[in-house]
Amino acid sequence: MSKIIETTVYRFDELSDAAKEKARAWYREGGFDYDWYDSVYGDFQQIAEILGLRLKTRAVPLLGGGTRQKPCIWFRGFWSQGDGACFETFYSYEQDAPHRIRAYAPKDAALHGIADTLQAIQRRNFYQLHAEASHRGHYYHENCMAISVARDSPTCQDVTADAEEIVIEALRDLAGWLYRQLEYEYEYLTSDEAVDAVIAANEYTFTVNGRRFG
Incomplete structure (x- = not known):
């Protein structure tokens, strides 16, 4: 009954x-259960472009069929060993990046420092440096980025002794910055x-x- x-x-x-x-x-x-991080990703794409990064993309399927291109950005968080963020990109010199990043994010000293570092090492290499970053391994943090640095010199000049280390560190610092923004956003949304x-x-x-x- x-x-x-x-x-x-x-x-x-x-x-x-x-x-x-x-x-x-x-x-x-x-x-x-939604892409709550989309706004952070969108901001990061703008910043990457200012700094001279061209993020790689990958095809993801759509519910109605077909695909769309999504930037190669990944993260895992927020309180376990191995958490972090990483991305895949091509990098080359972007004119006036330090000034433009300050106009875009006037209070973000970390971004200012990354832009200044890249500008300085490019200057020492006659603005001919370029780099490529790819994801490797099973985790998603800055040290999972395999980064190669080269110099596009018409006279076959090699990179300066410190160039590779500086560019790699700057790109990994940027991945760390991205992770912090994701963490801030998540902490706000779960407050x-x-x-x-x-x-x-x-x-x-x-x-x-x-x-x-x-």
Whole structure:
């Protein structure tokens, strides 16, 4: 025989503090099944272009058939050994990159330093350096980037003694910068303030102990 069971449900702001914590935990566990990092990736692509990087792309399938090109950027995070971010790219000199990066991100000293470092080593090599970075291994952090550096000299001059090390370190520093931005974004999206706002906006309801209803 069927039964009718009545349950009283509550809006998030009607819950006790303990029930709110349980409701937040429910959202954090399943609320990130979307590409929440897209805005960080988009910002990074703009920065990469300013610095002279041409990110490699890969084809990803679409639900309706066909494919689209997606930049070769990866990360894993945020609290385990081996976490980090990396990317695949071609790099060459980009004129006025230090000035342009300051216009784009005026308060980001880390980016300013990377741009200045690349500018200085390019100057010592007559702006002829180019590099390629590819992912290797099973992890996704800056040391998983295999980076080769060469010089496109019409007189076959080799790179200066320090050029390879400096370019490699700058590109890996940029991967570290990207990871920090992803971490900041995730910490913001999972903060109590942000989670509470999403739950309220979606008008989710809960039982008295904070269990999601329905």
